Amino acid sequence: MIEVQNISKHYQHGGKSVAALDNVSLQIASGEIYGIIGRSGAGKSTLIRCLNLLERPDSGHVSLHGEDITRFDERALQQRRQRIGMVFQHFNLLRSRTVAANVRFPLELAGGLSPAQMDARVDELLALVGLQDHKHKRPSQLSGGQKQRVGIARALANHPDLLLCDEATSALDPETTDAILALLADINRQLGLTIVLITHDMRVIRQLCDSVAVLDHGRVVEQGKVLDVFLAPQHAVTQSLLAETGMGQGALQGIWRQRVATPVIKLTFVGEPTLQPVLDKVGREAGLRVNLLSGTLSEIKDTPFGQLLAGVVASDVDVSALPAIFAREGVRCEVL
Amino acid sequence: MLDFDWNLLLEIDWVEIGEATLDTLTMLGVSMLFTVLAGLPLGVLLFVSAPGQLRARPRLYAVLSFLVNVLRSLPFVILLIVLMPFTLLLVGTSIGVAGAIVPLVVGAVPFFARLVENVLREVDRGVIEASQSMGARLPHIVFKVLLPESLPGLIGAATVTAVALVGYTAMSGVIGGGGLGDLAIRYGYQRFQTEIMIVTVVLLLALVQGLQSAGDSLVRRCRFD
Ligand SMILES: Nc1ncnc2c1ncn2[C@@H]1O[C@H](COP(=O)(O)OP(=O)(O)OP(=O)(O)O)[C@@H](O)[C@H]1O
Numbered sequence: 046m047i048e049v050q051n052i053s054k055h056y057q058h059g060g061k062s063v064a065a066l067d068n069v070s071l072q073i074a075s076g077e078i079y080g081i082i083g084r085s086g087a088g089k090s091t092l093i094r095c096l097n098l099l100e101r102p103d104s105g106h107v108s109l110h111g112e113d114i115t116r117f118d119e120r121a122l123q124q125r126r127q128r129i130g131m132v133f134q135h136f137n138l139l140r141s142r143t144v145a146a147n148v149r150f151p152l153e154l155a156g157g158l159s160p161a162q163m164d165a166r167v168d169e170l171l172a173l174v175g176l177q178d179h180k181h182k183r184p185s186q187l188s189g190g191q192k193q194r195v196g197i198a199r200a201l202a203n204h205p206d207l208l209l210c211d212e213a214t215s216a217l218d219p220e221t222t223d224a225i226l227a228l229l230a231d232i233n234r235q236l237g238l239t240i241v242l243i244t245h246d247m248r249v250i251r252q253l254c255d256s257v258a259v260l261d262h263g264r265v266v267e268q269g270k271v272l273d274v275f276l277a278p279q280h281a282v283t284q285s286l287l288a289e290t291g292m293g294q295g296a297l298q299g300i301w302r303q304r305v306a307t308p309v310i311k312l313t314f315v316g317e318p319t320l321q322p323v324l325d326k327v328g329r330e331a332g333l334r335v336n337l338l339s340g341t342l343s344e345i346k347d348t349p350f351g352q353l354l355a356g357v358v359a360s361d362v363d364v365s366a367l368p369a370i371f372a373r374e375g376v377r378c379e380v381l
Numbered sequence: 382m383l384d385f386d387w388n389l390l391l392e393i394d395w396v397e398i399g400e401a402t403l404d405t406l407t408m409l410g411v412s413m414l415f416t417v418l419a420g421l422p423l424g425v426l427l428f429v430s431a432p433g434q435l436r437a438r439p440r441l442y443a444v445l446s447f448l449v450n451v452l453r454s455l456p457f458v459i460l461l462i463v464l465m466p467f468t469l470l471l472v473g474t475s476i477g478v479a480g481a482i483v484p485l486v487v488g489a490v491p492f493f494a495r496l497v498e499n500v501l502r503e504v505d506r507g508v509i510e511a512s513q514s515m516g517a518r519l520p521h522i523v524f525k526v527l528l529p530e531s532l533p534g535l536i537g538a539a540t541v542t543a544v545a546l547v548g549y550t551a552m553s554g555v556i557g558g559g560g561l562g563d564l565a566i567r568y569g570y571q572r573f574q575t576e577i578m579i580v581t582v583v584l585l586l587a588l589v590q591g592l593q594s595a596g597d598s599l600v601r602r603c604r605f606d
């Protein structure tokens with residue numbers, strides 16, 4: 046369990062003090078993938094860098110498994126950092142070292158392994174990220190995706206209990222991004238490793254994360270399970286981030302509400318009902334005929350979900366009775 | 382110059398030229414060795430103690446930086462003379478090849494250190510930060526990150542310094558330091574023996590060219606691609 050308690054961080058900018066983080070608190074459960082999303086300048090990097098104290102907050106505490114690392118002295122902190130992996134947007138590999146030697150670097154820092162043991166561990170890690178065949182290359186000879194795999198292998202070298210990813214896929218093309226995200230999901234599953242990742246892309250959150258925090262102007266404006274936040278976004282920033290990725294309906298709802306004379310209902314399917322012909326069934330039973338206005342069918346992490354906006358053209362029952370009927374089928378219905 | 386008599390070349394005292402060449406190489410080699418030994422740590426110290434850097438010590442940095450600037454602003458001839466008592470104390474003589482080495486080192490160290498500082502500044506901040514995130518301590522960062530990552534730049538800086546030292550050695554004739562530059566001045570300039578001047582200049586040019594191409598080829602060999 047990672048606990049961030051009331052951390053604030055200010056920067057001096059042109060004589061003025063700007064709050065990069067303003068009283069941020071988070072709780073991250075062990076073994077989960079926790080996403081932090083926000084617009085550029087929201088304070089995401091500052092926040093993730095506070096988790097290993099690359100950045101010292103002005104106030105507040107950061108506890109990893111009950112240990113308050115803000116109280117550690119320099120030495121203890123350096124020791125602790127060896128077991129916190131960090132992956133960077135621009136990879137930050139050592140140009141002077143081969144792939145294998147880059148992965149070996151954190152093992153050298155930690156000490157305690159013989160050269161042969163280090164080599165064995167390097168091979169293990171390269172196999173994990175699928176780079177066995179590139180062992181002797183230099184970073185300059187690798188593609189972006191391969192560089193990030195080296196970055197991930199390096200971050201995992203000392204068996205970390207926490208992996209921090211600052212926009213790990215922002216410099217990669219969509220296909221490579223998917224492959225790297227799949228690798229991270231795999232690592233999370235195989236090693237039970239807690240992952241905190243930063244992104245400005247809701248798709249990354251949807252594909253990978255269990256929980257999410259939305260950051261805006263240094264404040265957490267929304268947090269919770271990804272499913273809940275996606276299906277019922279509360280804050281305007283969340284809604285607009287979702288809308289940009291074609292996953293939000295907040296804006297659409299208003300438009301349809303004005304244009305369509307008939308009552309409008311919003312149906313939300315999560316999990317099993319998504320795969321059932323619920324609308325058809327209820328349509329027959331309640332004589333419900335609808336005009337579909339918009340819809341999303343997708344997956345959040347591994348859970349299928351759908352959302353439909355529909356105008357009620359005809360119905361044997363009163364519209365206000367529809368939520369109860371849909372609820373029997375496991376579908377949430379709201380009359381807008 | 383146009384009616385230069387090539388037969389004069391036969392009359393040159395090649396033994397003296399040979400000795401002068403050896404003197405120049407000795408001064409260059411020994412002073413370069415000490416310059417790197419002292420200048421590299423000083424350059425690293427300047428880099429890490431600068432404001433906003435890994436071990437920011439703004440006071441220390443200001444003092445070191447000022448000293449470096451003072452030494453770099455003094456003309457080398459002045460340095461040669463000013464340092465004579467100090468040289469005598471240190472190596473037992475203040476003249477000749479041995480006497481020249483001390484001022485050469487004192488002149489070149491601040492020059493090289495400043496170059497080193499600038500080369501280290503080129504190291505990607507992200508890479509330094511990544512190593513901090515892995516728990517690296519300062520010695521780790523210096524020896525495993527800063528120096529290896531900037532090796533091509535450091536070799537370039539050493540080459541520039543060596544070439545500058547060749548120029549300095551020429552002036553060491555003032556204190557009887559000997560060497561090719563001294564020869565060029567004494568015979569070529571003061572006694573109008575143009576042929577000796579030409580030969581020494583050609584040799585100095587060959588030396589500088591050699592240093593530069595050796596440096597360049599080393600840099601090429603250790604670039605990281
Ligand atoms: N070293 C610094 N000095 C001054 N201001 C800083 C510094 N680092 C960050 N800031 C400011 O703090 C705020 C948050 O920056 P941060 O890098 O955390 O944002 P971010 O959410 O990661 O943005 P991006 O998506 O662009 O990476 C910004 O207003 C930024 O200008």
Ligand SMILES: [Mg+2]
Pocket residue numbers: 089090091
């Ligand atoms: Mg950032």
